[in-house]
Amino acid sequence: MSNYKSAEKIRVLHVITRLERGGAPAVLLEVLRRCDTSQFEHHIATGLALEPEKDMIAFARDMGFQVFVIPALIRDIHPFLDIYALLRLYFLILRGRYDIVHCHTSKGGFIGRLAARLANVKCIIYSPHGDIFEGYFGKIKTRFFIWLERFSARFTDKIITLTKSGIEPYIKAGIGQKSQFDYIYNGVDIESLRKRKVDRIQKRQELGIENEYFLIVTAGRLVPVKGQTYLISALAQVITKIPNIRLVFLGDGELRGELSGQVKTLGLEKQVLFLGMRSDVPEIISCGDLFVLPSVNEGFGVVLLEAMVMKCPIVATNVGGVPEVVLDGETGILVPSGDPVQLAEGIVRLLRDRALAAQMAESGYQRLKTCFDIRETVAKTENLYRELLERKLYEEAMCK
Helix, strand or coil: CCCCCCCCCCCCEEECCCCCCCHHHHHHHHCCCCCCCCEEEEEEEEEECCHHHHHHHHHHHHCCCCECCCCCCCCCCHHHHHHHHHHHHHHHHHHCCEEEEEEEHHHHHHHHHHHHHHHHCCCCEEEEECCCCCCCCHHHHHHHHHHHHHHHHHCCCEECCCCCCHHHHHHHHCCCCHHHHHEEECCCCCHHCCCCCCCHHHHHHCCCCCCEEEEEEEEEECCHHCCCHHHHHHHHHHHHCCCCEEEEEEECCCCHHHHHHHHHHHHCCCCCEECCCCHHHHHHHHHHCCCEEECCCCCCCHHHHHHHHHHCCCECCCCHHHHHHHEECEEEEEEEECCHHHHHHHHHHHCCHHHHHHHHHHHHHHHHHHHHEHHHHHHHHHHHHHHHHHHHHHHHHHHC
């Protein structure tokens, strides 16, 4: 733990392309709202959400954060807008006299770090919130992003991954030195989420699901990397052994129509419900019999923590950072990604053996309290800021 103290607050600017519901933006706000305001002053620079109803800019401002909106800061590559966003960030950083610039996600990570470097910021931190190596882009685009990551790592003080295993792909890709990396687990407010546990029968009635049915819940954007097509294929196999099942999808995205078509083709219209974007995800998980995450790639899977809070048994794919969240055979069942047969077997196993499912769910809850409490995430983040700034100031003093 750092002993760094200052008469002035440490000024931190966070750069992220979108401040919208779910994913990295939601995690960022959950951490920032709990940071020590007597020691840190956090500002946010962001672009606009693609869907205005998902935008959390007003929410962040209501929480007391100064938010600078840069419409040119977008997730896609656009040379003209990217240069404009870079210049806007550069002048914003100069005016703000920030001690630390903390950049989030790939695009915001590159533009933000370059602007911070040009503005000669003391400490530059990058949190990818996942990785770009598999399942997100085509080969050419992936290679381009890897080149950008290699270049920007040269002027990055710390790269923070979501898991310990998340460091290795960057090292293998020639991005940065091992000493530049650290990891901080995502966390959740366990006590707050536990209060959102609802009456199982009442919530199911609200959703139109009879209590005699096994309820499988999955949540996430409906996009290829989330692997929902494999879950639908697995369900077609599961119902041949356990017919009294309902599967609900929480979330929306580009694959909504395609997945609905797959459900119709397989004759699963009665078994599958697409509920879209919901504000009551934890409540729905709490009345489920099983939570399934079928992702092709997953940096961490915060929604797994919500399932663990609610003591909902988990079947997930053995990808990305998931094995550090869910311990296979202990706190859940992990299966290979893209394999509907093994996914179906994992689902059937936990639906048939309810004692095993309950045991794994309880073990998951105990692991959650030990490893994934939001207070620990905040403490490690604040210590990182102090230690980096202390080291930089020491290096500056030694050079004088």
